[in-house]
Amino acid sequence: MKKIALLGFFITLLGCNQEYKYENKIKEDVIYLADDKLEGRETGSKGEQLAAAYIVERFKELGLQPKGTDGFYQSFSFKPKTDPHSEVAYTINPEDSTVTGTNVLAFIDNQAENTIIIGAHYDHLGYGSHGSLHRGEKEIHNGADDNASGVAVMLDLAAKLKQTNTSNNYLFMAFSGEEMGLLGSNYFTKNATMDLSKANYMINMDMVGRLKQDSTLAVYGVGTSPLWKQTLSSTNPGFKLIENESGVGPSDHTSFYLHDIPVLHFFTGQHDDYHRPGDDSEKLNYEGMNAISSYIFDVITDLDKSEKLAFTKTKNESEETPRFKVGLGVVPDYLYDGEGMRVDGVSEDKPAQKAGLQKGDVVIKLGDSTIVDMMSYMRALSVFTAGDSTQVVVKRNGETVEAVVQF
Template sequence: MRLFFFLLVAAILCINCKTKETFQFSLEETVNFLASDSLKGRATGTLEEQQAAAFLANQLKELGFAPKGVEETYLQTFTFMETRDPHKEVEFITAGEGTTTGTNVIGFYDKKAEKTIVLGAHYDHLGMGGQGSLHRGDPEIHNGADDNASGVATVLKIAEKLKDSLMSTNILVQFYSGEEMGLLGSNYYVKNPTLEMNEINFMINLDMVGRLREDKSLSISGVGTSSRWNQSLNVNNPGFKLILKESGIGPSDHTSFYLADIPVLHFFTGQHEDYHRPSDDSEKLNYEGMNEIADYIVAVCMDLDNSPKLTFKMTKNESEEVPRFKVGLGVVPDYLFDGKGMRIDGVSENKPAQKAGLQKGDVVVQLGDSLITDMMSYMRTLSTFEKGDATKAVVDRNGEKIEVDIEF
C-alpha cells in the first residue's frame, strides 16, 4: 500500500514539473484530459484512474487546497473484493489476490471556521464498457465526459470561486472512485472520514451537469433534507427551470452523506442517448451551462455562509416506490420533462420501442389500458407486463397522437 502511495505522489510531482507558473483553471481542459482516450475510461482500480487521481490532486494543489487524504497526501485508497450479486453489499478489506483498490482525492481549504461544506463528484467511469454499459458490440473506450468529468470540472470551478469568497465556512473538495460500482468511494469516506463528520454543514454533489438544455432545465435532488434549501435555491435562481426533488437518496454519492444525517443537494442536467456509451465525449458538453451552474451553486453557498449550521431532515425514500420490471421498453426517459406523459430522450437498438417505430421526442401518453401522466405512472404500468406480452402504446409526436404495437 505504501508503494502505491509513493507511485501516485511521484506522478503528482511529475505533473507539477510541467505546470505553468501562473495556474489558470479551465473547465474544457479538465474535461478534455479526464475524457481523453489515453485514460481509457477511468475504470476503478486501473492505472488510468490513478493517473486521473494524480491530475486532480495537482489541480487541488494549484488552487491552494491542502491535502486532506491520509498520510498527508490528497489521496485516500480503499480496497474491496468485487461482487456480481446486486443484493450483496461490497465489503472493504485489506489488499489481496482478486481485490481492487480505488482512490479518493481530497483537498481542504481552511478558513478556520466551525463549519465545512463538502463539494463532491465521482471521477471514475466504465473503462472499456462491461457491466453498466449500454453499448452493444466490441469493447470501446467509455470516456465519460458528462458522466462525470463534467461534475469534476464544475466542482473545481466552484472551489476556485468560493475559496476567496466564503468568510465563515471551510471547503472540503472530494473526488470519488468506485461510484459506478455502487457509491464505493463516498461510502468509504463517510465510514473513514479525514475530517470530523459533525463539522460538515452540507454536501453538494455534481453528477452529470454537462448537458444543460436550451430551456435551462436543472434537476436538484435532496431539497427536503433541510428546511433552508427551497428558500436559498429559489432566491438565488438566475433563471434555471428548476425541477426540485425532496429525497436525499438517489443513485449518486450524495446518498452516502444523507445516510450519515447530513443535508445534501444533487445537481443533474438530465440523461441522454450517450449515457454509459462510448459516445459520451467532451465536444458534446455545454461549457457555458456548466459555468452558469457553478455560479448558481456559488451564490447558494455564499447565501448560507453566515447562517447557522443547517438542521438535517429525513426524507421519503423515493427509490423504495419504484416498481420492479420484468421487461423494458428500450428507451431513455427524459427525467427533466414536466409535462403530461413520459418523454423519450433516446431509443435503444433492437428493443421494443425501436421495433415499434418510437422516436426521440415522442411522449408516451398511454400504455395498454393505462394513461401515462408522469414517470411514476409509466413505471407502474410497465411493471405489469411480462416477456412475450403484446400491447398498444399511444404517443404524442409533435401534437399528433400515434398508436403503435409493442411486443415485449
C-alpha cells in the same frame, strides 16, 4: 518601530492576496479527464490513477491542503459484487480478486466550526464495463459528461472559494467507485477523515455538462433542509429548475444523506451518449457549466452567514419504485415536467425501437394504464413479463400515435 512592522505585515498580506488570481479551467479539466489516454477511468485502472494524479496537481495548484489518509489520497479495496442486491465487501488485505479505488480529498481550512462538502465522482466505465449501453466492439467510454463535467465544476468551485465565503471550511472530494455502486462515497462516510458531525451540508455534481437550450436543471435533495427551496429560488439566475425532494438517488449525495447531512445534487439530464463511447468533451455545453458553477457559488454565498443547516428526512422514493422484469428499451427524459413520460433516447433492437417509438415521443398510455409521470410509467411496466405484448400510446408532434410493443 511597531508601526513600521505593522505596516510591513499588511503590505505582505496584501501581496499574498494579490498573488492568487481566479482562473476558469473548466474546459481544460474536462478535456484532460475525458482524453483517450485515460482509457475511460475505470475504478482501479491505470487511467483512473492518472486522473487522480491530475486532480491532486490541480488541488496543489489551487493551494489546497491534503485531507486523505495518504496525502490527498484515500484508497479502499473491495471485492466486486456477484449478487447485485448484496452489500459490497471492503477488505483490508487486497487479494487477486479485489479492486482498489482511490478517493481524492482536499481541504480549505478557514478555522470555522463547520465544513461544507463539495464532491463529484471521477471514475467511469473504462472500455464498457458496469452498465455500458454500447453494443458492438469494445470502445473507450470517455465519460466527458459522466462525470468529468462534475469534477471540472468541483475544481472551479474550489478556485472560486479559495479566499471567499470564509464562515465554513470546505472539503472537496473526487470519488472513485461511483459507477460500481457509490463505493467511494460510501467508504468515506464510514471512514471519514473529518468529523462528520461538523458537516454543514454536501453538494454533489454528476452529469452537469449537457445543459439544454431551455436551461433545465434538475436539483435533487431539496427536501433535506428547510432552507434549500428558498435559497435555490432567491439565487436562481434563470434556470428552469426541476426539483426533487428526496435525499436518496443514484449518485454520491445519497451516502451523505444517509448520515443525516443535508444534500443537493445537480444534474442536466441524460442523453443518447449516456454510458456509451460517444460521451466526448466536444459535445459539452461549457457556457452552461460556467453558469451552473456560478449558481452553486451563489447558493453557498447566500448561506455563508447562516447557522448550520437543519437536516430533514425525506420520503425514500426508491423504496416505492416498482420492480419490473421487462423494459421498453428507452432512456426517459428525467427533466421533463409535463404529463406523461418523454423518451430521450431509444436503444437499438429493443421493444420500443421495434414498435417504432422515437426520441421525443411522450408515452401517455401503456396497456390499460394512463401514464402521467415516471412513477406511473414504472407501475404500468411492472405488470408485464417477457413475451407479453400490449398497446402503447404516445404523443408525437402534437398527434396521438398508437403502436404494439412486444416485450
